[in-house]
Amino acid sequence: MGAGWILLTAPDTRATSDETGNRDVFLEDATGSRIPSRTEDLEVDESAGVEAAAADLFNDVVHTVAENCGQERLRVRWTLSQSMRERLVAEPSVRVELVPGDPCSDQVVARVVYGEGLQTGRLLVTGAVEVHGDGYRLARALRKGEVLEAQDVELVPGWFPPGVNRVEPPEGLVPLRPLSAGAWLHEDDLGPAPFVRRGETVAVVYSAPGLQLHTVGLARKDGWMGDRVSVRVEGARHDCVAMVESPGRVRVESKRSGS
Numbered sequence: 001m002g003a004g005w006i007l008l009t010a011p012d013t014r015a016t017s018d019e020t021g022n023r024d025v026f027l028e029d030a031t032g033s034r035i036p037s038r039t040e041d042l043e044v045d046e047s048a049g050v051e052a053a054a055a056d057l058f059n060d061v062v063h064t065v066a067e068n069c070g071q072e073r074l075r076v077r078w079t080l081s082q083s084m085r086e087r088l089v090a091e092p093s094v095r096v097e098l099v100p101g102d103p104c105s106d107q108v109v110a111r112v113v114y115g116e117g118l119q120t121g122r123l124l125v126t127g128a129v130e131v132h133g134d135g136y137r138l139a140r141a142l143r144k145g146e147v148l149e150a151q152d153v154e155l156v157p158g159w160f161p162p163g164v165n166r167v168e169p170p171e172g173l174v175p176l177r178p179l180s181a182g183a184w185l186h187e188d189d190l191g192p193a194p195f196v197r198r199g200e201t202v203a204v205v206y207s208a209p210g211l212q213l214h215t216v217g218l219a220r221k222d223g224w225m226g227d228r229v230s231v232r233v234e235g236a237r238h239d240c241v242a243m244v245e246s247p248g249r250v251r252v253e254s255k256r257s258g259s
Contacts, residue, residue, distance in 0.1 A: 054088055057088060057089075057094055058078060058096055060096065061097065061110050062074065062075070069162050069219075070104075071133075071162075072134075074131045075128065076108065076127040077127060077128040077130070078127040088114055094112065096112050096220060097111050103223060105129065107127065109125065109193040111124055113123075128161070129161060129162055130208050135167065135184050136154070136156075136157060136169075137156050137184055138152060138179055138182060138185065139151065141154060141178070141180050142178070142179045144174075144176065145193075146175065147172060147173070148170045148175070160184050161186065164186050164187075169191070172193060175190060176189060177189065192224065195225055195246060198219055198220060199218065202216065202219050203248060204252060205245075206252045207252070208253070209252040209254075217231040217232055217236075217242075217250075218231065218234075219250070220232065227244045229244060229250065230242075240252050245257075
């Protein structure tokens with residue numbers, strides 16, 4: 001995996017993080033002062049001297065990330081200014097190392113130490129990780145909590161964050177937030193379907209010492225195993241709080257039962 005796999009990119013510091021998806025780059029000199037650095041987008045061309053040489057400095061870190069992720073086809077978009085790339089290439093001593101963290105996250109941080117003696121400088125560079133593989137893409141928009149079916153997704157090859165590549169077949173899972181059509185499914189986007197759903201009728205079991213009653217009620221919100229949800233029991237004037245114990249079933253225990 002050569003230097004061409006590495007993409008050195010950074011947003012213009014005049015743009016907001018919402019517009020670029022990245023934060024401004026700050027350099028740290030030997031005195032510890034933090035200096036904002038003007039940055040610009042650049043895709044590395046292996047035939048370009050400075051860019052290829054700068055990319056080579058990060059090769060070992062990218063190889064480490066690839067090994068951590070178990071991926072052969074992996075690239076990282078680093079936040080690094082053009083002037084800083086030129087400076088690093090010109091320095092006689094440059095050390096780049098991966099900052100410890102999640103071994104295969106969507107974003108990594110590299111620590112760069114360059115120069116010698118009093119002229120030593122330090123820089124933290126963030127990088128967006130992308131792997132090549134198959135990912136699930138939504139065929140239609142989905143509401144939060146809507147159960148995914150096979151026809152809602154398509155498996156498509158491409159470049160995307162590791163969290164997209166780790167998604168298992170998502171049928172039966174639900175989005176944890178609204179998702180738009182065409183969006184890649186990330187592992188953090190999905191969760192198991194709730195055991196009880198807001199507005200649905202659920203079986204209610206009331207427990208007290210020597211007594212157990214069965215009835216039905218209306219769930220006031222979605223709930224998963226062990227959650228406490230409000231339920232309006234049929235015929236009652238007020239809601240009660242019940243614990244979800246299985247799909248479509250909740251339990252209300254009296255205070256005297258020791259719960």
